[in-house]
Amino acid sequence: MSAKLRTPLIDVESTPAAAPLAILVICALLVLMQLYLAIPLSPILSEDLAAGDAAVALGTVYSLAYGLGFVIFGPLSDRFGRKAVLVPGMAALAVATAALSLAPSVGVVAGLRAAQGLLASSFAAVALAYVGEALPRRWRSTGVGAVATAFLVAGIVGQVYAQVVAHALGWRWVFGLAAPAFALCAIGLHVVLIQPPLDRPPARLAQRYRELAALARQPRLGLVYAASCTVLLSFVAMYATLGPLLQTRFGLDHGEVLLVRLAGLPGMVLSPLAGWLVGRFGATRVSVMGFVVAAASLFFEAVTAASLWSLVLGSAVFVAGIAAVVPAMITLIASRAGPARGGALGLSGLALFIGASVGPLAPDLPIGFSGLLVCLASLLLLGAALITLSSRGGEGSMPCAP
CATH class of the missing domain: 1.20.1250.20 (MFS general substrate transporter like domains)
Structure with a gap:
């Protein structure tokens, strides 16, 4: 080039x-x-x-x-x-x-x-x-x-x-x-x-890959990556377990289960608004808020699992929480990575994917639907704690971050 x-x-x-x-x-x-x-x-x-x-x-x-x-x-x-x-x-x-x-x-x-x-x-x-x-x-x-x-x-x-x-x-x-x-x-x-x-001098490609290990070792990024693993893990696990429950407990067919999944779409409108929230309150606060909202909704579903409408409402609020977490964490990672944001966001995607890969195994756990949701909610609260811990000393935003 x-x-x-x-x-x-x-x-x-x-x-x-x-x-x-x-x-x-x-x-x-x-x-x-x-x-x-x-x-x-x-x-x-x-x-x-x-x-x-x-x-x-x-x-x-x-x-x-x-x-x-x-x-x-x-x-x-x-x-x-x-x-x-x-x-x-x-x-x-x-x-x-x-x-x-x-x-x-x-x-x-x-x-x-x-x-x-x-x-x-x-x-x-x-x-x-x-x-x-x-x-x-x-x-x-x-x-x-x-x-x-x-x-x-x-x-x-x-x-x-x-x-x-x-x-x-x-x-x-x-x-x-x-x-x-x-x-x-x-x-x-x-x-x-x-x-x-490109906002820094060209370097050998091997140097770019060596930067990945350095990025993962930075506590302010490594803790965020650890929190990222819980996001899609909880998202995939909740929906993978919810579908069979809707069929066995409430007698819904495949089309009706699909409608319940679609009920989560309104909650996703929070994601574009997350940019405004990040600008007003900071990426750390919005990330933590999203984790807490998602965790609270899973606790609500666990307690009210006997009611179909409670599950629909809880899943919609859960999706809204996740929709706030994802863009806020992306902004947080990019702001801390500086010019290496491509590699840093790649590591973030890998962390999200690892969680998504584990999520489908959730229905096989012998702890029941409510027990699983309590475990997932606890993981999300752990994610909120990791984000908070990673942000000690301030956001530390670097130039050219989104």
């Missing part, structure tokens, strides 16, 4: 923000939907390809590759720039997704899902780092909240999309329709995004 490209003459404060933010939010929704579509597709794929391990092929291998990619693409973007990673990553994701629609066997599906997961991970942390550098400063907190909202909404919309398309057209069309959407996203990213200046 030329020196001219590394230090472009761009006045970030005068650049338009609406179009870049819109394309990033659309991409965030489409990319993260791929993570969750394995849930409704696994039984359909098992029947079509006569494979008993379709859940592993669609979900596990994708998740492992997705988590690995966070620590690969974050430093790459720190070295070569955000746009230089986002555009080719999205184009390659379109190709891998198109190939999935033609996969002849479960083995090929597994290989292509691994490739898809790795390529999909080129977006999340890099896009958030881009928001913190290329958008005008007054837009950055709002931008982080908007992208984080898309990440959360994808967890529900991805399942609905896959279930509807697979039953109407077949599972191959779930990927067949997504592939051209990713291609259009790659074009949109290329046209709309600027190449923000």
Whole structure:
């Protein structure tokens, strides 16, 4: 990459923000939907390809590759720039997704899902780092909240999309329709995004990866990463356990369970507002507030588990708490990482993913629904304590943070 490209003459404060933010939010929704579509597709794929391990092929291998990619693409973007990673990553994701629609066997599906997961991970942390550098400063907190909202909404919309398309057209069309959407996203990213200046001198790529270990060892970041593990762990575990409970205790069918999941969507509107809250109260306070609200809602669900409407209300408030936590923690990490924010956000994504990977195991625990929710609420309170401990001495925000 030329020196001219590394230090472009761009006045970030005068650049338009609406179009870049819109394309990033659309991409965030489409990319993260791929993570969750394995849930409704696994039984359909098992029947079509006569494979008993379709859940592993669609979900596990994708998740492992997705988590690995966070620590690969974050430093790459720190070295070569955000746009230089986002555009080719999205184009390659379109190709891998198109190939999935033609996969002849479960083995090929597994290989292509691994490739898809790795390529999909080129977006999340890099896009958030881009928001913190290329958008005008007054837009950055709002931008982080908007992208984080898309990440959360994808967890529900991805399942609905896959279930509807697979039953109407077949599972191959779930990927067949997504592939051209990713291609259009790659074009949109290329046209709309600027190449923000790298805010430190170029360094060898190996140096960028060595920085990851240094970032993880910093107490002010390491404690936040530990807290991050509890966020999606509780989110995935609660919903993974709630579905079977709704069917067995209240006799709801799959469609009605889906409606209960959709009830969490209104709570996600808090995520874009989290940017305003962070600007007013600080990322630490908003993170702790979100953890406490989410924990309180789980305690409420545990106590009132005999009432369907209490579970619906509690889950909606729980989602609102998580929707406040995610963008606030992203802002907190980016502010503490400085120029290494790509790698730092990659580590954050890995921490979130580790929790999400453990979450599906929750229904197998012999402690019952209420017992599980009490445990998850306790973990969230631990997360709040870790955030508070990490912030002793003040926020310590660094320049150029979102």
